[in-house]
């Protein structure tokens with residue numbers, strides 16, 4: 001059996017990846033090491049918790065003793081998903097982002113070094129490049145120009161990973177992927193927030209003019225890319241992973257697709273105060289991963305339809321989240337900004353006006 005440490009496996013991408021890995025790697029035994037922050041949710045893994053090849057350990061990747069203890073299980077491969085992942089929260093307070101994204105990564109790298117792990121795989125983000133002009137694509141060799149404390153922490157993490165590879169010879173791979181979407185995404189992120197808001201008959205808060213561009217990658221396609229890179233990726237290298245669907249979609253266009261899918265009216269959109277430092281467009285050059293044989297399989301319309309269906313069918317998953325810690329965050333995040341000429345708090349629909357039978 002190959003003994004694998006997956007950190008942050010109770011979150012959105014990590015839990016999707018654990019399901020995927022148990023399916024496609026019968027020779028893997030997995031330790032899911034997760035701090036269970038507000039975004040960590042063991043309900044994401046309920047169906048596999050009795051699987052003999054799966055173990056859960058609650059812990060912080062910045063806690064060297066806890067990491068050393070889990071490594072004693074004979075871990076050979078570390079896949080690090082753990083991070084504070086929400087840009088807006090990093091603007092309100094950055095410390096946790098640095099604790100996990102920098103000190104946490106350093107602690108894991110030390111453990112990889114000391115225990116002679118065969119590979120340390122870092123899940124990174126296209127946000128480390130900052131935004132790119134229309135027609136341009138970030139390559140893995142580009143300089144890092146992170147715009148938010150979140151992406152600055154991720155960039156620092158990437159640099160540490162490369163430094164440990166060069167100085168200590170730790171075998172590493174970094175992948176930088178674009179915006180993931182799919183089931184079990186914490187409903188603070190745009191797509192999950194907008195779908196669940198509409199299902200609750202609430203308006204959706206679109207930042208600024210809604211003309212920002214993100215590259216929407218279905219989480220299943222991301223999981224397949226990770227596997228390919230584990231298998232064929234060169235140690236010490238960085239790989240971009242993105243869907244590159246054409247035409248590119250602005251946030252407003254994505255919002256319209258969601259509204260259409262839920263038969264809701266455009267009046268449900270509230271244009272609200274923009275995110276400070278908001279990156280305008282992300283797009284990555286994926287030639288390096290494509291050459292190895294990966295391409296996205298989920299078309300955006302199909303992926304969106306499936307994702308909307310999942311949130312519709314699983315209110316028991318997201319309703320408890322939206323009534324807890326999330327509610328306080330939401331009220332603070334979207335309350336009217338004193339300097340703004342327009343409100344940033346999205347309205348509750350007064351009735352069925354603006355809906356087309358959600």
Ligand code: NAD
Pocket residue numbers: 007008009010011012013014033034035036037038039040041059060061062080081082083084085086099100104123124125126154176177178179180181186
């Ligand atoms: P998420 O917020 O849904 O999950 C993060 C998980 O990490 C949670 O389970 C949380 O409890 C855990 N965690 C946080 N701090 C920890 C710590 N100190 N020790 C142990 N566990 C900790 O995030 P996600 O969207 O699933 O993102 C996973 C990874 O992918 C992150 O590294 C993120 O930067 C990266 N990424 C995400 C996207 C995206 O679109 N969601 C895109 C590119 C890259």
Ligand code: DAU
Pocket residue numbers: 085086087088124125126127177178179180188189190191193205206207208212213214251275282
């Ligand atoms: O690009 C990869 C990144 O994608 C990951 O590294 C991050 O972990 C992940 O959270 C995501 O970051 P974004 O900031 O792009 O995702 P978010 O869902 O927060 O926002 C997507 C777009 O939608 C962005 O342009 C901001 C906008 N938005 C977001 C929210 C939450 C809105 O217009 N309104 C909102 O309420």
